[in-house]
Amino acid sequence: MILNSEQFRLNVGLTEMLKGGVIMDVINAEQAVIAERAGAAAVMALERVPSDIRKEGGVARMSPVSVIREIMGAVTIPVMAKARIGHFTEARILEALGVDYIDESEVLTPADEEHHINKKDFKTPFVCGARNLGEALRRIAEGACMIRTKGEAGSGNIVEAVRHIRTIIKEMRQLTVLGKEELVHEAKLLGAPLDLVEWVAEHGKLPVPNFSAGGIATPADAALVLQLGAEAVFVGSGIFKSADPEARAKAIVMATTYYKDPQKLLEASEDLGMAMAGLDISKLPESELMQTRGW
Amino acid sequence: MKKRVGVLALQGDFEAHEKALVRAGADVRQVRTAADMAAVDGLVIPGGESTTMLKLLNFMDLKEPLREFAKEKPVFGTCAGAILLATNVENPVQESFGAVDMTVERNAYGRQIDSRVVQLTPEADFQERTGAGKLEAVFIRAPIIRRTGPGVKVLAEYDGSPVLVEQGRHLIATFHPELTPDSRVHQLFLSKI
Numbered sequence: 001m002i003l004n005s006e007q008f009r010l011n012v013g014l015t016e017m018l019k020g021g022v023i024m025d026v027i028n029a030e031q032a033v034i035a036e037r038a039g040a041a042a043v044m045a046l047e048r049v050p051s052d053i054r055k056e057g058g059v060a061r062m063s064p065v066s067v068i069r070e071i072m073g074a075v076t077i078p079v080m081a082k083a084r085i086g087h088f089t090e091a092r093i094l095e096a097l098g099v100d101y102i103d104e105s106e107v108l109t110p111a112d113e114e115h116h117i118n119k120k121d122f123k124t125p126f127v128c129g130a131r132n133l134g135e136a137l138r139r140i141a142e143g144a145c146m147i148r149t150k151g152e153a154g155s156g157n158i159v160e161a162v163r164h165i166r167t168i169i170k171e172m173r174q175l176t177v178l179g180k181e182e183l184v185h186e187a188k189l190l191g192a193p194l195d196l197v198e199w200v201a202e203h204g205k206l207p208v209p210n211f212s213a214g215g216i217a218t219p220a221d222a223a224l225v226l227q228l229g230a231e232a233v234f235v236g237s238g239i240f241k242s243a244d245p246e247a248r249a250k251a252i253v254m255a256t257t258y259y260k261d262p263q264k265l266l267e268a269s270e271d272l273g274m275a276m277a278g279l280d281i282s283k284l285p286e287s288e289l290m291q292t293r294g295w
Numbered sequence: 296m297k298k299r300v301g302v303l304a305l306q307g308d309f310e311a312h313e314k315a316l317v318r319a320g321a322d323v324r325q326v327r328t329a330a331d332m333a334a335v336d337g338l339v340i341p342g343g344e345s346t347t348m349l350k351l352l353n354f355m356d357l358k359e360p361l362r363e364f365a366k367e368k369p370v371f372g373t374c375a376g377a378i379l380l381a382t383n384v385e386n387p388v389q390e391s392f393g394a395v396d397m398t399v400e401r402n403a404y405g406r407q408i409d410s411r412v413v414q415l416t417p418e419a420d421f422q423e424r425t426g427a428g429k430l431e432a433v434f435i436r437a438p439i440i441r442r443t444g445p446g447v448k449v450l451a452e453y454d455g456s457p458v459l460v461e462q463g464r465h466l467i468a469t470f471h472p473e474l475t476p477d478s479r480v481h482q483l484f485l486s487k488i
Binding site: 006009010011013014016017018019020021036037038039040041042076077078095098099100101123124125250253254256257258261 | 304305306307308309310311327342343344346347350351354355374375386387401402405406407408410411412433435436471474
């Protein structure tokens with residue numbers, strides 16, 4: 001079973017170190033330095049933030065190697081980078097480059113519409129998105145050491161992030177009250193391996209940390225998903241598409257630590273300037289959703 | 296009575312430490328404010344990102360309370376916590392609390408791809424105090440202790456450098472004992488409280 005492999009344990013260990021932290025999307029070294037100064041636990045190097053990918057269209061790919069290398073040279077915190085779903089060659093390049101974490105991400109244009117990367121073959125840890133428990137467990141079975149609920153990237157709207165974290169938490173809770181024989185049927189419905197379904201039924205949580213992404217734009221948004229059960233947050237367009245990125249980044253870091261303390265959340269929410277604009281997801285055509293990418 | 300121990304819960308693997316301390320028999324609390332800190336008799340600074348923790352200690356005015364705490368009570372730092380408690384930090388130079396007389400170099404083994412699990416043979420003294428046997432050590436983007444002062448006692452080494460040291464009531468590990476089921480290192484810390 002994947003959970004017993006030493007490499008997997010080591011990589012889940014790195015994920016543990018990121019808990020209670022904020023992982024920020026950055027497109028160059030200058031933004032990475034601002035993110036680190038604001039208290040980011042890690043940065044995600046990418047070519048365009050999701051809201052720009054959405055606006056400009058075209059194929060979104062792994063970032064240029066030179067940009068990632070520049071970001072790695074600029075900060076001392078872990079650096080993550082995105083590969084397209086199923087694009088194991090992009091992932092191999094990122095591993096050779098030495099990034100600390102690879103995100104097999106629905107934000108980029110998928111390279112394979114049926115298969116994800118066999119992540120067990122890599123030394124570098126992977127994070128994958130999920131909207132529900134079945135998807136999360138399939139990714140873990142493939143070797144993902146962190147799950148992030150997808151939300152809807154680049155929307156500035158927290159509604160999908162909330163839906164996905166609530167769905168996963170509820171589905172896990174339901175498993176804990178089922179009998180052994182019911183779990184086989186449940187594994188079939190979830191489309192997930194039985195050993196992982198049994199593990200979740202016994203522990204009531206995922207075997208890897210569960211972070212939240214896709215739509216976080218304010219300190220209150222970050223605190224909301226943490227209170228719902230997320231263990232850390234990814235913030236994409238929300239920071240560098242706002243009026244005052246450094247102040248907002250700092251405020252979201254503070255809100256992630258003090259997510260249960262309304263007084264501290266109030267302090268974090270003062271004087272931030274305008275948040276990113278945001279989209280009403282119910283008005284987006286199905287073809288423009290990023291969350292439905294991944295299988 | 297159980298010993299009351301706090302885990303600095305600003306960022307990082309504080310939950311793993313809480314579980315390890317409970318296994319070792321302590322009464323454990325999360326520490327996020329100066330008031331939380333005042334209510335405990337020993338403090339663990341967990342693994343995570345030392346730069347992030349430093350920013351949060353700064354934003355939240357916790358630096359002075361932490362400095363004062365370490366002057367009187369035991370503190371145990373693992374990985375990022377070890378960096379924060381050193382007298383000097385390199386790669387890059389950054390602020391630290393100087394509770395333990397040592398110089399540490401951040402990310403000294405390399406990036407995540409260079410992280411590793413190894414079996415250490417701790418010094419006889421450690422084994423006599425906590426129980427015999429090897430110690431499994433998980434190193435994750437770990438720092439290396441480059442210098443230790445005369446008051447610092449080395450309890451285990453890896454690859455020629457100290458990885459588990461104590462100075463009086465303080466304890467330092469550059470690896471993560473909270474990520475293994477062996478609770479001897481946490482027991483040693485509790486014995487200092």
